[in-house]
Amino acid sequence: MGIDTTALAVLLFFFIVVTAGGFWAARWRRADTLDSLEEWGLGGRGFGTVITWFLLGGDLYTAYTFIAVPAAMCATGAVSGFFAIAYSILAYPIIFVFMPRLWSVCHRHGFVTAADFIRARYDSRLLSLAIAVTGIVATMPYIALQLVGIQAVLDSVGFGGNSNAVIRDLPLLLAFAVLAAYTYSSGLRAPALIAFVKDALIYLVIGAAAIYVGVHFGFHQIFTAADAKLSATKGASFVPARSAYWSYATLALGSAMALFMYPHCLTAVLAGKSRNVIRRNAAILPTYSIMLGLLALLGYAAIAAKTSIIGVDGKPNPQLAIPHWFRDEFPSWFTGIAYAAIAIGALVPAAIMSIGAANLFTRNIYREYLRPSATPKQEAAVSKLTSLVVKFGALAFVLILNKQNAINFQLLGGIWMLQTFLAVVVGLYGRWLHRWALLAGWACGTSYGTASAYQQSSPLTHHFATSLAPLPFSSTKVYIAATALIVNVVVSVVLTLLFRALAVSDGMDATSAADYHSEPTIAHVGEKLTV
């Protein structure tokens, strides 16, 4: 099959618009200089409700989500696909309750990362390092998966196949080089600005697709087709069976709790200008979940339409379900818009993730261990460079290793991120848990989760086949991250009691109770607050 030139032209047009926007963003809401993490890494901490809504929406609902959720619906149905909707319902009350506290203490002390907060709260460099490394390691494969999203689009336009590897991957390389360049020069302002384009396109495309499905197929028909196919497929489910109730609930809750531990989520939250910006966003972000729900159901539309999932290379790939469905059902120009929405949907989170990971490296590894006297300017320089390294690391991951590795690591990433929940969230309310107990709990939870995920096999693969495993001493399957968190909590609590009994030093708390619900009022220029 040849290249669809109309779709490609539309895709290119939007890519150029977004690129121009990305570079121009350096001047947007102009600061005197971008040479500090406050400006480069957090956009000056000045984003209001609307910009934050676009930024967080663009950040949390990624291209990989757009490709993978309907693909999972198409292949195995509700438990692996639709749980994303339950998860996005649970995430917002959690954000509403915890995030304003975290925002306040970070704003008060100039913290840029969760690990900065942990360092000050628990007076522990090691615990802070553990949180930072977890964030960086969990984010890299997530960036890699954004590339997988772009690849699915490029494959559907007609790139790929068995030709020369350089030519096959050239469009992806170019797209990423451009992304890296404007993230480097504009920092967080670039994805914040591009998010407007991304979200406008996504709402347009999903809205049109949902109306098309409603009018053309009828929802009853796509559900009937999906029910017929999934009920006949082993390991698939149209509605979770009794044995999958706990899987469904723990997947949704565990993912929701892990979500705001991710550096990209925290970066976007800290860029907000007040507590109320965060609270208001917790109330209005669910509009994206409705969109995600409709998108998920397009996976069923692809079942009803019997969409082919054979790639340019002749191999079946469920991730092509949505791009192919658009290609088959819509005129080329609209397909081009849909592809642009997905591709740009990859650029926004990839940029924010690389910034979040870079900030972690700069603040919690570079400044903490390598150069304690780093100036804000040096911090910004290191962060910019790190953002490049992180992105090209992700690119190498996808191009050199099998993309299945990226998917496995992302599965692990969710398990790992949840292990930082205890230290951060309990830390927002007090210092009941001992710093060394938290470190031990983190280590046990992370090791248990990693080992458990590694052992999951299926007829197709020996390891990392699923993120579900039986709860120890039972046959009920639950999300591995949830079991690992239980291990983490038990170890942390028991060791806290032990360390307290032995009067092991607990360090100094650099924060005060008022920091956790303070709101900025009058700006005092030049006041330097120590971390």
Next chain:
Amino acid sequence: MTTSRSNAHEDAQPPLRVTATMSEPDRHHLPWPVLATVVALLALPVVAVLMVPLYARRGPELWGFPFFYWYQLLWVLLCAAFTSAAYLLIEHHRR
């Protein structure tokens, strides 16, 4: 543009971290009936979604959507409404 930004411009001291001083704590000591309502508003969607056996069924259908699917999509909207209500309640009682 915030005040801090324009002031920073006049002073031309970009390397200094410009952070607002904090005062007037976000009075989180709400009267207990209000606090209870806020907690209930935030907890309800969580409970509703975690009770999987309650909604893991095909019927009754709505506009062709099986119960399992429309129940969760409905809770997306309800969750947004409840969270907004919680926000407005907190705001109202802080004034």
